[in-house]
Each structure stands twice: as structure tokens, then as C-alpha cells.
Amino acid sequence: MFDTISMLVNAFGPSGRENRVAEVVTQMIKDKVDEISSDAMGNLIAVKKGSGKKIMLAAHMDEIGLIITTIDDKGFLRFGTVGGVLPLISLGQRVVFENGLTGVVWYEESIESMKDAKIDKMYIDIGAKTREQARELVEIGDMAVFEGRPVEQNGLIISKALDDRVGCAILAELARRCPATDNEIYYVFTTQEEVGLRGARTAAYAIRPDLAIAIDVTRTGDTPKSKPGAVSLGEGPAIKVKDNSVIAHPRIRERLVDCARENGIPFQFEVVDKGGTDAGSIHITAGGIPSGGVSIPTRFIHSASEIVDIKDVENAARLLEAFIKF
């Protein structure tokens, strides 16, 4: 599982630029599914044919990033955000562009307090001396992502972009296992989740599944003075009850609970008031699609160093395997 996750997190893929991730996924699963295609939004849709229910499993390929807005005459880049990027978490980070160029995020040192370290007081230094020199390397509209190579340590994985390449890894592993089922399984690797759950909406409309599950990360409440939260690292995948985008369909939630209990898989319940997942757009598409979620407890979401427990990841794959065979 770590190797699969590593290959996926290392692929460059901010929202709207997911094609490299899609290529990695395609190589991983193309021999194990009956059809694989991409749509106008860039969603990658792999199908394992069957005569039973149409089940859509969705994980998003895009990661958060920065987008160049202006380049000053000294060659420093000003930027906007792609998805939920917090200024304080960006400070001092290395970022990398699609062409491999590295930059460092820093701030205008005249600010009085770090509270004033807003994105518009920050810049990326790529070591260029002039605007012209910078423009040989980057252009307005180019995107960069955090650098943060994957590390396996004490049963945990630390990396950038675990949100949501860990979900992509679970779907890819599941597709490779070819679970024996009559159901028709749609492994959908979606785009532009971080900017508004966009890819999943068109994919679900086209597929019109009988039911859908989004696989994504969820924050934990187990770090010092963190906001209270029910989910902890290492205590099992979280079965979604509610987030800010969806109230899980009760029958899907119950079925996930039954699958976990019958197979001795530990689980937790996810009830959060912030953040959304692809289920948020899927469930209100095409006349309504019963939807739920399986979430991986994750520390430090939307940083260059997100942390998951590999047991939770493996148990999420087991839970989904049981679910699609049900």
C-alpha cells in the first residue's frame, strides 16, 4: 500500500491539472477493469462490469496548490490559492511547479504580526533576478504544489497530498483485487474537488449509479488542544454521518456499519460541521443518488505533511470490499 500511495502523492496534480495523476492510476489498474475512460472534466472512470447494482466509488485526484497571479520586476511571484490553503501553513514551505521548478514561500517582513501574514503579503522566490528571467521559467496562471515526500514511520505515512491520493490508492488497490461481485463497480477518480466538488458532479450525472460512496480524508481530534472531534488516528476508517456538504443516506451508513461489524473491522463515526466531500455533489445530482462516505482519519490536512495510519487505510479498503460484495 505504501508504494501505491507514494507513486500517487509524487504525481503533480493541483485542481484542473490532474492528468499526471490520471496517468499513474491508469497504469495501475487498466488490466484489471473492463473499461477505462476520461471525460471532459478530466475524471477518470474505470468500470468493472456486472449485472447487479451500479455502485460508484469516488476519490479525488486533485490536491491544493498555489497559482501565479503576477510577477514583479525583481522576479518574485505573487500568487492566489487553489483550494483551501492557509497562509500560516504555507509559510516557509517549498513548492514545486509542473516543470520541476522549486520555489520558497515567504512573506513581506515589514508585517507587524503573523496574524497579518495574508496571502497577498506573501510571495514565491524562485531565485530569478528579474521579471524576464522569471518568465523564462514560469508564466502567469502556472500552478505549484507543496513539496513533501512520502515517509513511512511507525505504521504511519507522512506526506503531502494524502488528501486525497490515499483515497485514490484505496480505489486502485480495490480495483486490482477484482472483488468477486455481481454488482457493476465504477471506480471514479475525480477532478476539482478542492475547488467545489466539481468533477464528481458530472461523473455521477453521466453514470447515474444506484448508490455512491466518496472516499476522502477527515480531520482528527487527537492532537494537543485540537478542536474537539470524535475521530482519532489508528482507530479505524470513519463512516460518514454528516459533513458540511452531505448527510449520508441512512441505509448506506447502516450497511457500512453492518459490513464493518460482520468482518471485524474497527470503525469510527464522522460527524463534522466543516469541509465537504464528493458525496456532497453526487447525492444531489441526476434526481438524487443515495450517497455516503468512508473517510481516512488524517492529521494536518491541507499541509505539506499530512499523516495517516496505514492500518486505517487498509481497513478502509477491506470495508469497501465487503460493501461492494454485499
Ligand SMILES: [Zn+2]
Ligand atoms: Zn479531499
